[in-house]
Amino acid sequence: MTPATAAVPVNGALGWLASTDHKRTAARLLVTSFAFFLVGGAFALVMRSELAQPGLQIVSTDTYNELFTMHGSTMIYLVITPLALALGVYLVPLQVGASEIAAPRLTLLGYWLLASGGLTMYGGFLTDHGAGRAGWTAYYPLSGGGATPGVGMDMWILGVILAVAGSTLLAATILATIVGLRAPGMTMLRLPVFTWTMLITALMVVVSFPVLVTAMGLLFADRHLGGVFSSPGGPIAYQHLFWFYGHPVVYVMFFPFLGAVAEVTATFSRRRFFGYRPLVLSLLASAGLSMSVWAHHMFATGQVANEYFALTSHALIVPAGLEYLALIGTMVGGSILLRTPMLFAVGFMLLFLIGGLSGVMVASPPLDYHETDSYFVVAHFHYTLFAGSLFGAFAAVYYWFPKWTGTFLREGLGRLHFALLFVGANLTFFPMFFLGIDGMPRRVADYPPDAGFTSLNGLSTAGAFVIAAGIAVFIVNVLVSLRRRSPAGADPWEGHTLEWWAASPPERHNFRSLPPITSYAPLLDRREEPATRPATEGVGAR
Amino acid sequence: MTSTRDEFADLWGLYLPVAIIVFVVVSSAVLFALIRFRRRDGRVAAKRSSLPVAEALAALMLAAVTAVLLTATVRTEDRVDATVRPDLRIRVVAFQWGWRFEYPGRGVTVVGNSNAPPTFAVPVGETVEFSVTSRDVIHSFWIPSERFKRDAFPQRVSRFDLEFDEAGLDGGRCAEFCGLRHDAMGFDVLALPGPQFESWLRERRGAPR
DSSP states (O other), X not given: OXXXXXXXXXXXXXXXXXXXXXXXXXXXXXXXXXXXXXXXXXXXXXXXXXXXXXXXXXXXXXXXXXXXXXXXXXIXXXXXXXXXXXXXXXXXXXXXXXXXXXXXHHHHHHHHHHHHHHHHHHHGGGSTXXXXXXXXXXXXXXXXXXXXXXXXXXXXXXXXXXXXXXXXXXXXXXXXXXXXXXXXXXXXXXXXXXXXXXXXXXXXXXXXXXXXXXXXXXXXXXXXXXXXXXXXXXXXXXXXXXXXXXXXXXHHTTHHHHHHHHHHHHHHTTSOOSXXXXXXXXXHHHHHHHTTOGGGGGGGXXXXXXXXXXXXXXXXXXXXXXXXXXXXXXXXXXXBOOOHHHHHHHHHHHHHHHHHHHHHHHSSHHHHHXXXXXXXXXXXXXXXXXXXXXXXXXXXXXXXXXXXXXXXXXXXXXXXXXXXXXXXXXXXXXXXXXXXXXXXXXXXXXXXXXXXXXXXXXHHHHHHHHHHHHHHHHHHHHHHHHHSOOXXXXXXXXXXXXXXXXXXXXBTTBOSOOOOOOSSOHHHHHHHOGGGSOTTSOOTTO | OOOHHHHHHHHHHHHHXXXXXXXXXXXHHXXXXXXXXXXXXXXXXXXXOOOHHXXXXXXXXXXXXXXXXXXXXXXXXHHHHOOOOOSEEEEEEEETTEEEEEETTTTEEXXXXXXXXXXXXXXXTSEEEEEEEESSSOEEEEEGGGTEEEEEOBTOOEEEEEEOOSOEEEEEEEOSOOSTTGGGOEEEEEEEOHHHHHHHHHHHTTOOO
8 A cells, every 4th residue: 555545535426436445345345246236136037027917018028138237247247246355355355354455546447347247248238239139148159140130239249248247356366365365373374264265256257257257258159240159059159158157157146155154143142263274175175176067058959968067067056064063063063143134144054045946957968958948047146146146145235234224224124125035036946946857948938828837926926026125225224324323332243253253344455454364263262261361452443 | 767746756855855954954944043042131142153063064964965965967867867778769859949759760740830739649658759959049848747858959859758647638838938929839648548649649640730
């Protein structure tokens, strides 16, 4: 940090646009991705309304195709991945005892690339042919210039390039912070669990995301110059490139929330996180395997080594099981306080489990031949991304909100939010398993009245509106809590990790001093053995 | 050659109970911990933060379950993917947004699109070899009651065998999103006993379709 930047505090509009404080960049990213979430959610509500009854009532088929494309693209490129990275940008420097993120201007650039990528993608709605409408996967040749002409599709491609390049920069600075800016004593095996999950996440991002940027560049070139993917092997080559990004991103959208849930579980169980080393090992194993399972999205193409990819995909059962053992092992023997963050953590454990177990079912090619591209996979990945990752994200928000703002979120509204979301998620997504097995394909605006899909779709649509009510309660909760504040101190939950040593909200450079870093739970160490620790090591910002 | 429908049912009969058992065990453990270890006056949390023996045992158990599932998957996959000398060959050409079914050497072709979906016939109990391809974008040939689909790529032919056990009419459709009328890109498959199938073919031979 140069004296010049330290001397000029940026506030107001300029602060919002140009501050390089990692906490402000993260706050911008959180708010921006939540705004994108509301847009993507609105798309989902329109789609669910259309599907409530057979026949076309609300939108045309063409509009529906734009809606599901933009819904998926929004949630993957602009919501869940950025939410995960925003948590990392805010918390990793604090958790490793750093005063700043590495390369803060690069982090800021990452944010602006991501935000402008989203706006570019949405800009397609204003063009003659409409927005991108080839699905979030944009399989070639459907995404080629012949099958999907128009500027909107080009803007979708450019938007993805910007957003994914921005995500890559954000992850790279998180990675550099962990590698280079750890406080003295913060060894790799003293990194908090959340920081470990971010480290693994950032590694996967920097390896796999540039591949998608490349694929999108090639797709753009094919649309305008031709000849890139048009050979007989072109379409399958595009899928390999896409899924080489597309599977690791699944874990990018999972690990940070697993890490958040782990921190919440340990804190609210008043107990040191159980099974730290096996968890670190299993994270490394999951990350390695996640780079070698991509073609399980392509079993039905008949053009990949199905049994090899079934092997690597099934192997993920072992590290995933150990991750669950660590969470349950932390609760067993603990002293559990069931506040809203812990409620969402438990919701994450139960619902992600359904996502994971149905994931095993699609990892088996003979089962996947039937399930792929049906509503079964729609149910599967919404259990992982919505009922899993988003529940983890809300656990994180309720847990760290006092750190970010200095005030608690309301407990009663939090419980209502959780109840609505839990009921809504199951009501929306569980019927989709049956729809898929019964033969309903994904990405359709309509289905025949005699297909037997009507009542299950009705349930699912009702669930979507329960979810919407839950999100509305969350927004009310944030507004009410910020207006009528109930102040939280530096460490309102008896946290274990260094961010709870800083003030709430933390000062510009995070810490005035640091406690001794004796394990991955330094603050818990102080509470457990106050006599053996130098008590006056530092008073921090308290 | 066994039917894909039976193979799916057998493998599903392993995966579904395993999934249900794991869900019940894990969710019970979570809820048990939540109730048994809820915060009360005087409760002090355990200090121990690792139990290597339990962790190693869990890893072994998980590996054993994985091995059982994977073995069943690979065996089933070998049978489903195996091709034999077929009793009948059908060439399938997918296009935006319809299907063309050709019976090579039999002089019969059935074509239909999203406005008038085609119906093609197969003989019951015989091995039918399908070779699917596409004239434009990627489509996917899916017969839900057969529990099987295979993508149709342009400039590529993909071959697989199916067997239809019961006579009757079943729906099929495109499963890979392929543009505007994807949702209406269906077809019907009519499984007929041998003699009736032959007369179905005879009726259509030379018909101007």
